[in-house]
Amino acid sequence: MxxxxxxxxxxxxxxxxxxxxxxxxxxxxxxxxxxxxxxxxxxxxxxxxxxxxxxxxxxxxxxxxxxxxxxxxxxxxxxxxxxxxxxxxxxxxxxxxxxxxxxxxxxxxxxxxGVDFEVIPGISAPQLLAARHRIVLHPVGAPVHVTTGRRLPEALASGQTNIVIMLLSRLPLDGLADWTIWWGANLGTPSEALVSGRVADVVPAIEAARAAAKEAAGWVMDLALLRAPEASS
Missing domain, CATH: 3.40.1010.10 (Tetrapyrrole methylase, N-terminal domain)
Structure with a gap:
């Protein structure tokens, strides 16, 4: 990263x-x-x-x-x-x-x-997000669903309650006021930004932090873990 x-x-x-x-x-x-x-x-x-x-x-x-x-x-x-x-x-x-x-x-x-290539694994964004927020990506014995911002509505409609969202271009958080979010942008760089809390309480802070990260770096890549109240444990 x-x-x-x-x-x-x-x-x-x-x-x-x-x-x-x-x-x-x-x-x-x-x-x-x-x-x-x-x-x-x-x-x-x-x-x-x-x-x-x-x-x-x-x-x-x-x-x-x-x-x-x-x-x-x-x-x-x-x-x-x-x-x-x-x-x-x-x-x-x-x-x-x-x-x-x-x-x-x-x-x-x-x-x-007609040549060969090799793949070297790296540090993933969800891995670094979890480390920065000092959390586990899923409740005890539960799964984590990884998807994109574009497909978040599908994940919610299918009943997913613990979701890592990547490739965010906006914050599609309508109807998720009581969910908990752990958000990060530009992880591993000088413009790194982190926000966490109840969605309804922290959306303004996320929007401000996202704008600041983009202003500082000239680009922004962010992701988040979203968890429903009933999934928290």
Whole structure:
């Protein structure tokens, strides 16, 4: 999640790499600064590749829109790898197994170029959220449901009462006034922000903290654990 969370295994992989490929989402992409801080001890250059545009306004065919974006990323990265050769590393924000498509993209890239790749596990955002708030992600013997902000209504309709929400673009908390929320943004970075409490009591504090984190870093990535009153124990 930040330079301090690079594991010995990840450090060895970076030390064996020739450069890092990273998507550049804008001219002032604050996430590139975090990536530079991660690779600085290894003396690696970051090759920034302009990220292809993507329809983020809830397109009618969301899977098709994502597939097209992934294909465009594969083409852009393949061009770099063909030109530079060597061993490239991709830095994934958090854990590549949770709501991140880097593995899918790199697998397609490897198939196209006829090369191999390795995945190094990282510190996940839910793991760090739990540590920062000093909590367990679920009540005793109970499950935790992990989903996205886009699909929170589905989780609630299906009766889920203990939910980790990732990829938040807003706070869809209508009707959850008595639930408890543990929220965090930009975890592991200097602009990290944390808020917890009864939803009805802390929504203004979350909105203010989210705005402050975005102002400080130029970007914001947040997530939350939501728990119904009857699930607390």
């Amino acid at each position: 930040g330079p301090q969370h690079v594991t010995p295994e990840a450090a060895a992989a970076l030390a064996a790499s020739d450069y890092v490929i990273a998507a550049r989402k804008s001219d002032a992409d604050g996430l590139l600064a975090i990536r530079r801080a991660v690779v600085e001890p290894f003396g690696l250059a970051i090759v920034a590749v302009d990220d292809p545009p993507r329809d983020r306004d809830d397109p009618a065919d969301y899977p098709a829109a994502v597939a097209a974006w992934h294909a465009a990323r594969v083409a852009a990265y393949a061009s770099v790898l063909r030109a530079r050769g060597g061993s490239a590393a991709f830095l994934v924000w958090g854990d590549p197994s949770l709501y991140d498509s880097s593995i899918r993209i790199v697998a397609a890239l490897a198939a196209e170029l």
